[in-house]
Amino acid sequence: MIKDALKYLVGMGKAEIHKENDQTFSDKQLHLIKKPTAGPFVVNTLSGLVDYLQSDFDEKYNSDNPFIVHIVSPTEVKVESPLNNDAGRDYFVKAEALIPHFLFDSFHDTEEFNIKLQSCFVKNEDRDIMLKVVGNIQEDNVKNVKDDGISQAVVAKVGVASVGNVEVPNPVSLAPFRSFVEVDQPVSDFVFRMQNGPRCALFESDGGAWKLEAISNIKTYLHLNLTEEIEKGEITIIA
Structure with a gap:
């Protein structure tokens, strides 16, 4: 204990500075008292x-x-x-x-997807086309989806009392609200996909270029x- 106490007392002494190979050394650890800075x-x-x-x-x-x-x-x-x-x-x-929050790269039911399209995206031509497709899908006939890997067709209402095959737009150019409201929202391409349920999803396909814009x-x-x-x-x- 005496040995430890002596080491402690020695450590409390004034630091000695040494020069070696154009570098400055201290025999004790020094702690900088920093100037206070403002927080945001x-x-x-x-x-x-x-x-x-x-x-x-x-x-x-x-x-x-x-x-x-x-x-x-x-x-x-x-x-x-x-x-x-x-x-x-x-x-x-x-x-x-x-x-507003919208979950990309995930499937949503058509009702939720319809609401999100109207509340989370700037109105443009592709958004309006998607709303027509999503809002008129015949749920009983979604299993009749035609898909070639790029474009899709679904059975949807095409008139007051008629149904027919409707092409699903793909890719689509949309402007989600993703930045401050005072600036223009960047328009970028998305892959629009549908599956049985019916369910819809948007997948980002511009590699994040919208962020730079x-x-x-x-x-x-x-x-x-x-x-x-x-x-x-x-x-x-x-x-």
Whole structure:
């Protein structure tokens, strides 16, 4: 115990610094006391983020101390400060998009699928065609689906009291709500498939290219709404 106590007392002494091979060493472990950094609050719109930046509510940014607007993803944008002396950043505000939920790559019953098409997707021609097909499928005759691996045909109502084979569109170009409401929603291709039940599914087929378009749309929106601050060098946008 005495030996351990002596080691403890020695360890409490002043650290000694040594130079060796152009490197600096200490005989004791040193702990940096870091400068405090701000944590973010959350808004749910790009307009809210712009309002914050233009309000100068927390501190004055300028060309010597600009804010960094980092477009992290189609649904997240962060505002941070440059690195301080401890390689840390103040993290002022984060915008998180509120988007409706739709489960891709999974089959849904026709009623749920119909509702989701109307509530989670921007209205366009392909969406309206899908609504007509899904809304008029004859449940008793779904087993008569014709499928060549790419296109499908199902038995559906084609008039007030008649039925017939209806081609299922494939692929379809749709614009789901996947980013902030202030920007255009990217249009991308989906594989539309149906199976007995009847059940419907959408499979993403653009390799995620829509994300790059969404980020570009967000950047364009911020440039248009923060033109003065960007030109003064007070804000840097990184996408």
